[in-house]
Amino acid sequence: MIGLLLVEATQNAKSQGTDSWYEYLLRAFLSYPLNQAFLFCGTSKYEREYKRPDHRFISLSKAQNINRLCRPNTFNIFANHPRLLSVPTSSSVNMKSTTLSALGLLLSVGPINANPLQSLNPRAETPIPGYTYQGCFTEATNQRALINKTYIDDSLTVERCAAVCKNYAKFGVEYSRECYCGDVLQPGSNSAPAGDCSFTCAGNAAETCGGSNRLDVYQKNPPPPPPPAYTAKGCYTDDPNNRALTGFSTVNEALSVELCAAICKGYTYFGVEYFRECYCGNTLAPSSQPAQAGECNSPCSGDNTEICGGASRLNLYQFN
Structure with a gap:
């Protein structure tokens, strides 16, 4: 399994010193062998706390549920080649005047994309017979988007949630292990960028189960019309x-x-x-x-x- 970090260069950011967290991150990955993947938890707010490599990096072989290893709102970064963590080639960027921020995570099987900084969709819906994937959605205003039934499972898969919600028109998976059922999306639940739904399912890392306050929503297909008489x-x-x-x-x-x-x-x-x-x-x-x-x-x-x-x-x- 290959992890690919997507990065963005934000120009005109506050000047950073040579010890800034992203520069340390680049140098640290250079010290690891090629074709190995590691997990990094942290944001610039926790720059000092995560200085030590043993706190920053966890071998993927030890990661049973990668979405639960980092605290919420921290970066979850994978890399298997130091060149994946380079400055975008589309513009000349001064590392000391640039902030790099993680945009998302792509997990795939096979060769690395020739341009690792190319914008990519970090998730793909799971085909469920009898259902149509509607997209990534936010939660509703002051309530859940789907309110009829809630199911929490540390072994959750998209198929399992579909079975739990079989008596409802819609189901949604969220935050790796949460399943919600309902007939309609509640007011305030709106379409979100596909990349917001990038958490792997707790029961199947090959599937995607929403994100933080984001649901992958599936709609039950209407029954086929009866055959003509x-x-x-x-x-x-x-x-x-x-x-x-x-x-x-x-x-x-x-x-x-x-x-x-x-x-x-x-x-x-x-x-x-x-x-x-x-x-x-x-x-x-x-x-x-x-x-x-x-x-x-x-x-x-x-x-x-x-x-x-x-x-x-x-x-x-x-x-x-």
């Missing part, structure tokens, strides 16, 4: 002296395709003809043959947006 077979000929369908027939001034289908329920076929005629049957007479679609051109008397056959022409349907 019948299938249109096309326009067919119908001889008044030898009807295509002989099981039952009726004339109705309010006729529509749906009404004829209801009338013929229990039969194999039904057909609508000449504005207002409805026919039902279990077999189609051999004399009835496919006709040109344009020959079925009579609007239904009960719904003129539908076609109900034509003169001696039947729009034929088969029940599924």
Whole structure:
């Protein structure tokens, strides 16, 4: 697993001395072997407290839950190559007049990006069958974004939260181990930058479970529409002296395709003809043959947006 630090050069910052925390950080990483990763906890506020390398760096092999090793609002930084911690090449930056701040963490498997300072999305949603990922969201104003159910689990995964919230329209994972369920996001919960949701799940480091006061929100997909009750077979000929369908027939001034289908329920076929005629049957007479679609051109008397056959022409349907 490769850790990549994203850094930003903030110009016109207060001049820093040679012992500033970020310069020490750069020099310290240079002393470690290549292709090894370490964790750093701290901000410039704790510069003196974290001076000693044994306090700053923890080998990744010892990190069981990397998001819980540092105090909230401290930097969580990984590096496996000292060149990943270089000044951006897009501009000439004086280290003594620049503040470097950690923007996010990218964990990936495979080769390092050729430009480690390129802006990257540090997280990716976990595909959950039956759900659509909606994005990273803030908590609501003075309350949780999802209020119907709360579940805390030191082995939390996105799949586990989905199972807990199966009876709700939405679920969200937060701060590695927190799961929230609800049908709607409460007022004040707004979309947040994707990088704000970068905490790995407590139960699966390959998944992302929100961030500090940030939720990865998933929405349950609507159920698929039921399969159609019948299938249109096309326009067919119908001889008044030898009807295509002989099981039952009726004339109705309010006729529509749906009404004829209801009338013929229990039969194999039904057909609508000449504005207002409805026919039902279990077999189609051999004399009835496919006709040109344009020959079925009579609007239904009960719904003129539908076609109900034509003169001696039947729009034929088969029940599924």
